[in-house]
Amino acid sequence: MSKYRWRDLIDLNDKEKSFLSPLACIAHIDVNAFFAQVEQVRCGFSRDDPVVAVQWTSILAVSYAARKYNVSRMESILDAIKKCDKIIPIHTAVFRKGEDYWQYHDGCGSWVEDESKKLSPTNYKVALEPYRRESRKLIKLFQDEYDLVEKASVDEAFIELGRKLFYELLMDDSYTDFADIRGIFQDGRYDLNDHLPSLPTKLSIQFSGEVFNSQNRPLFEDWDDVLMCLASNSTNTIRNQIDDMLGYTTSCGISMTKNLSKLASNYKKPNAQTIVKNNCIDDFLDCGKFEINSFWTLGGIRGKELIDLMELPKEHSIKFIRDSWPVSSDDIRKFMLKKIICRDIQRSREYNINEADVAKISAKIYQLVRGQFRLPVEPRPLPKSMMSKKNLRNDDCASVIDCIEWLEIFCSELNYRVHDLEQEYEKVIMPRTIVIMIKGKAGMKYTQTRRITTASSSITSRELFINATKLINEIDKQHGKLAGVYPLRELSLTLSNFDIIDKGKTVLDMFGNRAISKSSSTDNNVVKIEGEDIHSDSKGGPYDASVSETLEGEPPSASSPPTMAENLTCKQCGETLQDKKLFQEHVDYHLSVQLSEQINGVSENSTMLTHAERILLFGKKAKKNAASVQKPKKKDGGIMKFFKK
Template identity: 45%
Template sequence: MSSYKWSDLVDINSKTRSYTSRLACIAHIDVNAFFAQVEQIRCNYGRDDPVVCVQWSSIIAISYAARKYGITRMDSIQNALKKSDKIIPIHTAVFRKGEDFWQYHDGYGIWNEDSSKHITPEQFKVSLDPYRRESRKILKLVHEYCDLVEKASVDEVFVDLGRLCFYALLFDESISGFGSLRDQFRNGNYELDDYLPPVPLDLSLEYSGLVYGADIDPQSTEVTFKDWDDVIFCLASQKTQEIRDQIEAVLGYTTSCGISRTKTLSKIGSNFKKPAAQTIIRNSMIEDFLDYEGVELTSFWSLGGTTGKEVSQLLSVPQEFPLRYVRDSWPISCEELRQYMKKRLSDMNSSGVTFQTVDEAQISSLADKIFKLVRGDLKTAVNSKPMIKSMMSNKNLRGDSCKHFSDCMAWLEVFSGELNGRIHEMEQEHGMHFVPKTLTVSTRSKTFERHSRSAPMTFNGSHLHSKDILELGTRLIKDLDLKFGQADWYYPLTNVNMSLSNFEIVEAGRSIIDIFGRQAQVTKTDDGIVPDGTTGKASSISPSRASRAVDVINSHFECEPCGKTFENEEAFREHSDYHYALQLEQSYNGAKEDSTSLSYGERRLLFSSTKRAASVATATSKRRKDNISRSSKKGNMDIYKFFSR
């Protein structure tokens, strides 16, 4: 009998519960030397060409062909070319100071003997837009196979394979050997708390990739299936191989992949063997993998850098088998680990040892995380929804490259173009509207003092444009210049940046009123539907007169501009969108003489006296008819509502 239950199997078919199942299966797919591959393909180089991607004089990505010459990320491009003149340097795309668009300057770079072809940080800003664009293509391909995909960074994704494996196991007729299990499932001859039947002995399945700790040969794909988790991982490896093959065939990129029951393990697994390989970490081999492959606390996603080093110091973990040490020292529960960490932190602080990132407030969550990480059991969901909180365009400045307000303006031009482009890219990627509510401009003086200004975003139309960002940014940077610009400690600036925050993320296809803020709320009472006394939260981009106050009488929704009534809110909102579209059209092409959206004063300003009279007569006649129509429908109307119109 299996050690897994039917509930474990059924749960992997759930979007919300899949990652919590004991049969959970998650993959991490990482593009090898991504930036270098992008430039290699863009410039029509082959995989054997030693391409390196350069930013100023630093190497930021090294193709595997270039690594054969001993090139590392620590090398400058000048040192790399000394190691081998076969190296092919390609500089990233850049924004030029004062321009809101990026472009490539192929053949240009600090290594060029012609100084006029140098790309300097004083006059340029690196653009990562080409890599984001390729990242979107990869993400789109992965989404064609799976509906639970999380973009971890520009070159890596997590994929929850539970639903794919569930279908392959129980419904895919091209996969044989599971007839008995399928019959039992289809006929409902099971209870969720029942254990699954034993795995068939005559399965003809084969893993695709390296199965860590294989019984016969570490490189073998012929591994015994001890339980249903092994079967799930095998099916998953076939799916990820298919996805990776498609990425390579369509886009040309090679990838590495890790497959396990958690995101953290899979990320480490994808880095285990590179390039163009995948590693499967079965549940029975998790602790062996963690102990014998040089995995440390700092190896884990979210524990890298200072935090991981400080936790290692706090726990006094040895260099050899550090994770086993933690498991063996605190084997029962995370509570004993929590108490130890709390006391140890207090003792070390008392003796004068201070930590940058670890404090008493974090001990509880850190102890729980570490207790699970060292056992390969930290379960987190694959989150396919964008969780953007803020977006920044930043420039570290050198020398006198920003010594005046006009220099600030030139960099704001760059920032506005970059931020606007990134928002539009996200909208294409996710099929949603991203509406920033706050803009912040920040500067760092020559004495390294930070100053900033923020303001709510306001712009016209249904989409954000770079000029909207630039206009508000200009006002904020001007405010900073007026206050600090005359001080001898302010210019030249050492950093300037612009950020957008407080994003409202709205599903595509929703009503414009939903996006820009409804101007009348409706409350359901015992006596029917009545207008709420308070308005909803006003959006900073509400469309002016697009949707005027709505009278809700006898459970009807009424449009004041044209007098039409609607039985439900959805129809009313769609009709309101029509008025908003008319207003947008008029803002671009001008209002017509008989437009009912114009006030009498606006009509006097826009039209000549001859045309005005006819226009007013037409509009007045139409409104009289509308008033008569409304009066006949409403009967005895409240006099306050009559005059409030």
């Protein structure tokens, strides 16, 4: 009889409960030396070629072939070449100052003797788009196979295998070892609190990868071992697909929690798979390769502080914690509180771990050292903002003209990233706020924010650039002549306040879920936009006035009839009408044009553009103003004729 119950198995089929089941299986898959592999595949080198990816003079990623020569990440490329003249340096793709597209300059870099081929941060900005593109392909492969994938970074992901394993164990005909348990399940001859049946006496399934088993325990003792075996076969299949389709090797770890699976994927590299069974968890944690600060989120300064606070030994700290506080996390909490009180009396420096954190962190540590700290695998939430930034040197940005040239790069880069998110989440994503920050040579910072206005249903780099140009001109006008501003030391552009719209929504949904309605008769049946205005800034972009501003010339109510013709003058085009009905149709026409341009894009003939905006969009030969644009004819048949065109 199994020690596990039917409830534990059934919970695997529930996304909300699966990670809490003692039968949980979570995988962590990490691409080995990702940036270097991307460049190796792109340039057609083999895995035996010592390729390194370079940014300016520093190495970003080192292939495993290059690591044989003791080349390390963030090492100078010139120092690496001294170690091994066989090193193959490949510079990342870059944006050139003043250009809105990225490209590779193969054969160029700081290590090349020809001065004309040296790439410098003075005129270029690193482009990470090629790596984001490959990352998106990777995640798509995972999502096509599994229903719960969490992108941990550009080159790694957590995968929760519950539903996949539930199906394979109880329904997949390609596995023939599980007839007894399938019969019980399919006939419904079980209670959730019943124990699962014993394992079959003979099992033909085999693990894919290396099972960590330092004590030589039996490979199959209970159903958790069976599920781990099925999981290893599944992840090995997807890793082979990644190799075949993308050309990348990966490392994989499989265990019952996210933290353990991440440690397992790092246990043996490259191109390896490590399985940590439930009955081998303590052995794995005590193997000598990990310490308490090896756990995800406990590295760096926080981890060092924790070691000092708990007075942990430099080696075997995980086992030390388990042995020193065997009963409950409350014992850890009391010990840490006592140490914090003594520490705070001395007040020698600032600390990351404070009294308010103790209860939470002590419970976490108690569970971590036993391999029981549970976290759900969750699809990555959409970011609340995204930034493109450039640290500037010397006279890289000595005027507003230089700022505009860098901003053209920023807008293009952020536009790529927005559309990457749209493909990843299958949503329409519209940023609504744009922020520019400058840091002057004397250290002062200035920011300016504005509402983004767009001329279509999806953002474009050109539209971002129009908004960014207006912002930087405002900053320069206010602060540019102050001493200590130019040349800048930092320039950044941030997008935020995203409207997230499901694909396939109606035209009106694509406006940020605004609803168009007729107001009551007391409001003269004037068409208004409920909720947020299409334009929130009277001088904010291609559409200067909000709809309400466009209709400021609407006629007064019937109780106070117009006494002057100018009350029926359209502020959009200046035309005066004598009849209230004609005026309303005229206003409706402008609104329909505005809606069309929001969806289909703005044209040179738009009545909504200022002369400056028309030049930005269409060049110096653009028509001077809206007066040169054909106005709606009085006998246009009303608003319906517009939609029939």
